Amino acid sequence: xxxxxxxxxxxxxxxxxxxxxxxxxxxxxxxxxxxxxxxxxxxxxxxxxxxxxxxxxxxxxxxxxxxxxxxxxxxxxxxxxxxxxxxxxxxxxxxxxxxxxxxxxxxxxxxxxxxxxxxxxxxxxxxxxxxxxxxxxxxxxxxxxxxxxxxxxxxxxxxxxxxxxxxxxxxxxxxxxxxxxxxxxxxxxxxxxxxxxxxxxxxxxxxxxxxxxxxxxxxxxxxxxxxxxxxxxxxxxxx
Amino acid sequence: xxxxxxxxxxxxxxxxxxxxxxxxxxxxxxxxxxxxxxxxxxxxxxxxxxxxxxxxxxxxxxxxxxxxxxxxxxxxxxxxxxxxxxxxxxxxxxxxxxxxxxxxxxxxxxxxxxxxxxxxxxxxxxxxxxxxxxxxxxxxxxxxxxxxxxxxxxxxxxxxxxxxxxxxxxxxxxxxxxxxxxxxxxxxxxxxxxxxxxxxxxxxxxxxxxxxxxxxxxxxxxxxxxxxxxxxxxxxxxx
Numbered sequence: 260x261x262x263x264x265x266x267x268x269x270x271x272x273x274x275x276x277x278x279x280x281x282x283x284x285x286x287x288x289x290x291x292x293x294x295x296x297x298x299x300x301x302x303x304x305x306x307x308x309x310x311x312x313x314x315x316x317x318x319x320x321x322x323x324x325x326x327x328x329x330x331x332x333x334x335x336x337x338x339x340x341x342x343x344x345x346x347x348x349x350x351x352x353x354x355x356x357x358x359x360x361x362x363x364x365x366x367x368x369x370x371x372x373x374x375x376x377x378x379x380x381x382x383x384x385x386x387x388x389x390x391x392x393x394x395x396x397x398x399x400x401x402x403x404x405x406x407x408x409x410x411x412x413x414x415x416x417x418x419x420x421x422x423x424x425x426x427x428x429x430x431x432x433x434x435x436x437x438x439x440x441x442x443x444x445x446x447x448x449x450x451x452x453x454x455x456x457x458x459x460x461x462x463x464x465x466x467x468x469x470x471x472x473x474x475x476x477x478x479x480x481x482x483x484x485x486x487x488x489x490x491x492x493x494x495x496x497x498x
Numbered sequence: 499x500x501x502x503x504x505x506x507x508x509x510x511x512x513x514x515x516x517x518x519x520x521x522x523x524x525x526x527x528x529x530x531x532x533x534x535x536x537x538x539x540x541x542x543x544x545x546x547x548x549x550x551x552x553x554x555x556x557x558x559x560x561x562x563x564x565x566x567x568x569x570x571x572x573x574x575x576x577x578x579x580x581x582x583x584x585x586x587x588x589x590x591x592x593x594x595x596x597x598x599x600x601x602x603x604x605x606x607x608x609x610x611x612x613x614x615x616x617x618x619x620x621x622x623x624x625x626x627x628x629x630x631x632x633x634x635x636x637x638x639x640x641x642x643x644x645x646x647x648x649x650x651x652x653x654x655x656x657x658x659x660x661x662x663x664x665x666x667x668x669x670x671x672x673x674x675x676x677x678x679x680x681x682x683x684x685x686x687x688x689x690x691x692x693x694x695x696x697x698x699x700x701x702x703x704x705x706x707x708x709x710x711x712x713x714x715x716x717x718x719x720x721x722x723x724x725x726x727x728x729x730x731x732x733x734x735x736x737x
Contacts, residue, residue: 268667270531270534270536271531272531272534273519273535274523276519280512280515280516280519280558281513281516284512284513284516285621285666289665291547291664292510292543293543295509295511295543296512297541297542297544298512298541299538299539300541301573302538302539303503303537303661304533304534306532307531308531308532334540334569345628425531426528426529484722486692
């Protein structure tokens with residue numbers, strides 16, 4: 260039996276990593292501590308801002324991401340999760356540098372989203388994630404259509420909402436992000452991918468009604484990780 | 499400037515580590531991600547049960563604790579926190595094996611508790627923590643008096659309450675632990691040390707009124723760690 264250890268490349272921001280760890284625990288049926296997934300988390304927020312870097316306004320976070328990834332591999336991680344949607348911009352470079360395979364948050368999200376045939380899905384994400392197109396490509400491949408925020412909606416609601424959460428002002432962030440959710444549904448979105456880790460905690464902080472049609476990629480990634488762990492645990496029990 | 503990295507020796511249970519990480523974030527004033535403390539967390543719950551080991555009913559967790567500690571030192575931890583009150587039973591052996599200094603949860607708790615002169619303090623903890631006497635010795639040294647649960651209260655309320663939390667039944671755990679809190683206050687405790695990491699989340703889950711007189715050692719440890727980080731950050735800013 261090869262050893263199993265989930266590595267979390269985090270710190271973007273630090274609360275998003277805590278949120279992912281909590282959701283992995285919630286998604287794991289367990290009667291005692293020892294039945295929960297083993298996790299090592301690199302929650303080091305001293306890393307260049309991803310949104311600024313992709314806007315050409317700051318240095319790349321890649322060197323720091325590679326350093327954290329190397330630490331997780333050295334610690335024996337068998338599978339690695341990136342606790343940040345936007346950081347998946349560097350997914351290919353990270354996957355190439357890692358012994359342990361990396362899960363992709365958009366793949367995990369599609370597992371939670373299916374079926375989407377003929378459906379319009381709103382996408383709440385950073386400009387970097389929107390530009391990368393991972394979610395849109397996967398939704399198109401499944402026969403759905405993506406509704407993205409307009410540039411003025413990004414400026415007025417998404418960006419200030421996201422940075423409010425980073426400052427710890429979850430309620431303020433939740434109110435701004437709710438305005439964006441409302442606008443996307445008015446334009447025809449039946450469900451919303453909350454594809455920035457700041458969004459689900461912010462909507463939860465104000466108990467936003469938009470949570471009911473929101474798909475949380477952090478939750479989806481946690482579910483995928485918990486499934487890997489349960490498969491390993493069950494195989495180990497039979498061995 | 500020597501590098502700063504908080505290492506968390508966790509997994510006992512996994513939710514207690516998440517709780518400590520969240521409280522470190524809450525106790526750190528920060529305007530952006532990068533101002534939060536860097537953390538590496540070893541949240542591996544495949545470790546022998548601490549309560550069983552101290553009752554002579556199971557193997558010692560020390561080898562697994564030493565392994566996790568070595569991983570945290572290898573990853574560059576400059577300070578180490580143990581996210582479990584009972585595991586402080588092995589504090590001396592762990593401190594002797596670690597390059598990075600280990601904070602002690604009872605020292606951090608006294609900082610939050612002072613002054614205790616002439617006061618009666620209830621102590622909710624595992625039998626292992628009660629037997630070890632760290633909290634009682636420190637309270638006595640400060641001129642206070644400790645009220646510990648009676649053996650029948652441990653059997654009826656503490657032990658089943660604690661294991662309910664480990665199974666994810668937080669509300670059930672909260673109800674059992676509230677009965678113990680009520681009994682300690684009836685016997686004269688003015689404040690309560692919630693010295694098992696399962697207790698504060700359980701009381702929070704039922705919004706227990708006993709929270710208002712509870713001292714949370716996890717919160718105290720988070721505060722001590724956040725203070726170390728702020729001191730480092732401020733010195734770095736001045737350098």
